Every structure is written in structure tokens, then in C-alpha cells.
């Protein structure tokens with residue numbers, strides 16, 4: 001198995017990164033806080049928030065022809081181009097909606113509606129936005145719903161479990177890039193190649209909401225048909241989701257203002273502030289890229305930046321698990337179990353799924369909170385978690401989700417508190 005990167009960002013770059021985010025070391029009330037809950041919505045870039053505010057202050061309608069209106073149009077065009085660049089979407093359409101979930105429902109329903117009585121393949125660790133969309137569409141349009149089983153050890157879906165459900169009647173396959181609960185990452189290119197080999201007509205839909213902030217995305221190379229992301233999970237703001245749709249699905253009959261192009265998925269007035277804000281996210285990723293790469297090609301810098309983010313996060317993960325000369329890592333702290341990570345190796349995202357022998361997950365979250373560390377318990381009492389936790393034979397986990405802007409000092413603080421929590425006797 002490949003070794004994880006252990007080198008953190010150079011100090012100069014680390015400082016630039018830390019200074020780019022809001023509330024890295026304290027919360028909105030000025031209290032010290034380590035925000036290790038980025039899978040629930042990530043730390044925000046100052047530039048993304050500022051751009052949102054600035055564009056939101058303009059009353060001008062972009063559909064007019066005066067100077068400000070024309071400039072706002074450019075912001076929307078640049079934002080759309082930036083969405084294409086981060087996804088490497090060279091063809092097809094870009095869709096926007098209030099949430100990534102809404103887009104997933106639109107996409108899956110549209111595909112399911114186009115074919116009569118076949119089957120839809122999904123997995124038992126999908127987020128409800130895609131799983132429920134598959135179930136809903138299967139019921140509405142008389143398809144059979146087939147659910148690929150997870151490997152409880154890795155919290156991922158083995159490719160063969162998907163392939164054995166695919167036949168000539170398979171309308172679509174929906175598979176998550178990275179699980180927001182287990183942190184398992186799927187090799188979408190490898191999966192898509194194998195799915196196409198089994199049935200080239202099957203539409204491949206990918207939920208990249210959790211994966212997008214942690215590594216490069218390439219819909220062109222992966223040759224998939226649809227993929228969604230959410231800026232609030234990748235250093236930007238809430239209130240919008242984006243999706244790519246390939247040429248073969250973009251013009252399927254779908255909700256559309258009928259005077260617009262057949263492949264247009266945007267209904268009503270766009271929000272320029274969202275595009276301005278997302279372009280700042282892309283600028284930031286390019287800034288990291290340009291620290292290591294002198295290219296002036298924006299996609300090259302995005303890929304470099306996302307690869308560097310991924311490497312930094314692998315170094316954070318490594319220190320969390322294995323510790324350092326300063327302190328032992330989680331694997332050497334008794335009473336704590338790290339799930340999935342060992343089975344996944346370098347295919348584990350920067351998400352730790354922990355359970356404690358001495359206390360419940362709920363108690364652990366409370367205790368971390370008292371020590372100014374924000375983490376979250378995913379429990380089977382929640383619709384968002386139950387099916388996924390059942391699939392990996394767990395009842396609850398403490399989800400720990402830092403991002404690349406965190407440092408070795410932050411990791412050591414987390415380990416120190418984890419050690420203390422693990423020693424509590426009830």
C-alpha cells in the first residue's frame with residue numbers, strides 16, 4: 001500500500017493560508033476554538049465572503065446594458081468559467097440551484113424519466129440527496145432500485161459490488177466520490193471505466209460534495225455524466241450548489257424556461273454574488289498552486305493547488321493517526337478506535353470516524369466542546385446517518401473533520417484533548 005505524505009506546507013505558505021480564512025482559531029464570539037467540523041460546512045475564505053457582500057450590495061439587473069450591468073454579467077461569465085475549470089468540464093452544461101441536493105434530485109429524476117422500466121443502481125453509503133432521489137425516481141418511473149453494499153471495514157463500496165448489479169437494463173449508476181461519514185474515497189475514473197465496459201449506455205452520476213474540497217476533480221478524464229458540488233463545503237458560502245451535465249444528458253427533457261437553449265438548466269435570475277464568491281475560492285486554490293508551479297494556465301494551477309491541499313491533508317491525517325515525537329497518535333491512545341482509516345490507507349479522506357470505549361459519542365462531542373474543539377457525532381437517530389451507519393455496522397461515530405489550513409500544532413492540541421477524554425472513567 002502506498003505511503004501517506006508526511007510533509008506539511010512550508011511555513012510561509014501556511015501563514016498565507018491561515019490568514020486567508022475567518023475564525024480559524026476563534027469562534028464568532030471571540031472564544032478560542034478549533035473548528036474540526038469542516039465536513040458540515042467548511043471554514044470560509046475572507047475574500048469569498050467579501051466578494052459576496054460587495055456584489056450583493058448592487059441593485060443593478062445584469063440583463064440590462066449599462067456599464068455596471070455589463071460588468072455584473074462578466075462576473076457571472078467568469079464564475080461559470082471557473083466552475084468549468086475546477087471540474088474540468090470541457091463540454092456539456094453547468095447547472096446552479098439553491099442546494100447541491102436539489103440539483104441531485106433534478107438530475108436523477110430527469111435521467112430516470114427518460115427511460116422506461118429498467119433499473120437504477122445506487123449504494124448504501126450515498127448521502128440521502130442522491131439515495132432518496134434514486135428511490136423516488138425508481139418508484140415514480142417504474143425502475144427497480146438496486147443498492148450496492150459497503151465493505152464495513154473500509155466504509156467504501158467495492159467496485160465488484162456495483163458491477164454485479166449492472167446489466168443491459170441499467171439506466172443510471174449513482175456513486176459518491178467521498179463519503180461524508182466514513183471518509184472513504186472512491187477511484188471514480190476506475191469505477192466509471194468498469195461501469196462503461198459493462199454497459200456503455202448507463203448514465204454515471206457522482207456526488208462530489210464531500211470530495212471536491214480535498215482533491216482534484218476531472219469530469220473530462222473520468223468520463224462521467226453528472227457531478228455536483230457545494231461551495232459552502234469548499235471554503236465558500238452557503239446558498240448555492242453547482243453541477244456538471246454531460247452532452248448526452250444536458251438536453252434531456254427537464255425543467256426549463258422554454259425560450260432558452262435545450263441544454264440550459266438554469267431557471268430564473270442568477271445570483272451574481274455567488275459567482276463572484278466562487279471565483280475567489282478558485283483564485284485562492286490557484287494561489288496555492290502558484291506557490292509550487294509557475295504556469296499561468298488556470299486549470300494547471302487549480303490541479304496543482306488541489307493536489308497540494310490533498311498532500312497537506314494526508315500529512316495532517318498521518319500525524320493524527322501516528323503522532324510525532326511530541327505526542328502519541330490516536331492509534332496509540334487506549335479506549336479510542338479509528339474506523340475505516342487502516343483499510344483505506346491513502347484512500348482515506350481527512351475524516352476521522354472515532355468511537356470511545358469509555359464514553360458515548362454524544363458525551364465525547366460534549367467533552368471536546370468544553371475544551372474548545374468542535375466535532376460532530378453522526379448517530380443512527382438521524383435520517384442523514386442511519387442507513388450509512390447500518391451499512392458499516394455502527395450505531396454512532398464522532399466525526400472529526402479538519403481541513404488543509406490546520407497545522408501540526410492544531411493536531412497536537414486535538415491529540416492532547418483526545419488523550420484526556422480517553423482516560424475519563426464513568
Ligand SMILES: Cc1ncc(COP(=O)(O)O)c(C=O)c1O
Pocket residue numbers: 039040099100101102127129176178179180207208209210230241
Ligand atoms: C456527500 C454529500 N452530498 C450531498 C450533500 C448535500 O448538500 P446540501 O445539503 O447542501 O444540498 C452533503 C451535505 O452534507 C454531503 O455531505
